[in-house]
Amino acid sequence: MSKPTLGNPQNTIEILQKYHFNFQKKFGQNFLIDTHVLEKIISAAGITKDDMVLEIGPGIGTMTQYLAEAAGKVAAVEIDKNLIPILEDTLSEYDNVMVINDDVLKVDIRGLVEKENGGRPVKVVANLPYYITTPIIMGLFEGNGPGNKDYGALSLAVQYYADPYIVANVPPNCFMPRPKVGSAVIRLTRHAAPPVKVDNEKWMFDIIRASFNQRRKTLANGLSNSDKIDLPKDVITEAIAKLGKGESVRGESLSLEEFAALSNDLWEKKGR
Ligand code: SAM
DSSP: OOSOOTTSHHHHHHHHHHTTOOOOGGGTOOEEOOHHHHHHHHHHTTOOTTOEEEEEOOTTTHHHHHHHHHSSEEEEEEOOGGGHHHHHHHTTTOSSEEEEESOGGGSOHHHHHHHHHTTOOOEEEEOOOGGGHHHHHHHHHHOSSSOOSOOSOHHHHHHHHEEEEEEEEEOGGGEESOOSSOEEEEEEEEOSSOSSOOSOHHHHHHHHHHHHHTTTSOHHHHHHTOTTTOOOHHHHHHHHHHTTOOTTOOGGGOOHHHHHHHHHHHHHHTTO
16 A cells, blocks of 8 residues: 555545444544545645654544644644554555554643654644634644633634635535534644734633623623623723724624733733
8 A cells, every 4th residue: 555545535434334333423533535625635735755743633533643643743643542453454554654542632742742752843734623623723722731611702712813815615524424514624734933913822822812702782881790890891891992983882792902002001900
């Protein structure tokens, strides 16, 4: 076998039947069965033999085969122990893949990268399970264990840490079993430095979270009701007015730049 064999629906079905595999909904298992999508993912990641790739949730090893062909080394973390014997089979031709049977949110990724790649950056390529997309992405960016589940606005956090690019939209029929919603291939290229200047990152994310926790409320009410923010309403309203926004503005309509300005202003008011 010199080319990836999975990705072709027939081969995927054969493997699933051979091992009497039952999909586990709780693990967000929707396996890719479209070679074009797989090729797009590999090419968008620009993987070379100099790269080590971390794959989250290899499933039966479909994308892992493509990654093993392109990368120098692949570490794949899979939570479902029933998939481990299958991965041993589908990846038997590759000596540059290491499968780790664990919950990715519990793996010491920093330690793994240090040990396996001498601390040099790795590329993360994954068809993520929907139910933990946010903690996985935030954990990777923050680099200190699993991220908070409730970022309120994942898109704002993503913009703060990376340059996001939509590579392709992927319809449900590219997966087995078919999910109810469409998916997208997203490339996140980490910024060398954040695009906005923030006096206190944690404070800005506290503000973003407080703004989105109470979606139906105005931004001013959302922030003044928050124990974490703990500032008088007139101080908050004044800071919002400085952005050129009216009293009825909602958190959803603020950009990252506006949240950064608001956060710096309120941090000043807080007396640090
Ligand atoms: N990469 C495969 C593919 O594209 O066909 C499977 C993708 S499927 C959407 C998500 C995979 O992540 C499943 O194999 C699932 O068992 C695994 N998974 C779910 N939760 C996980 C966790 N906390 N840690 C590691 N793997 C997990």
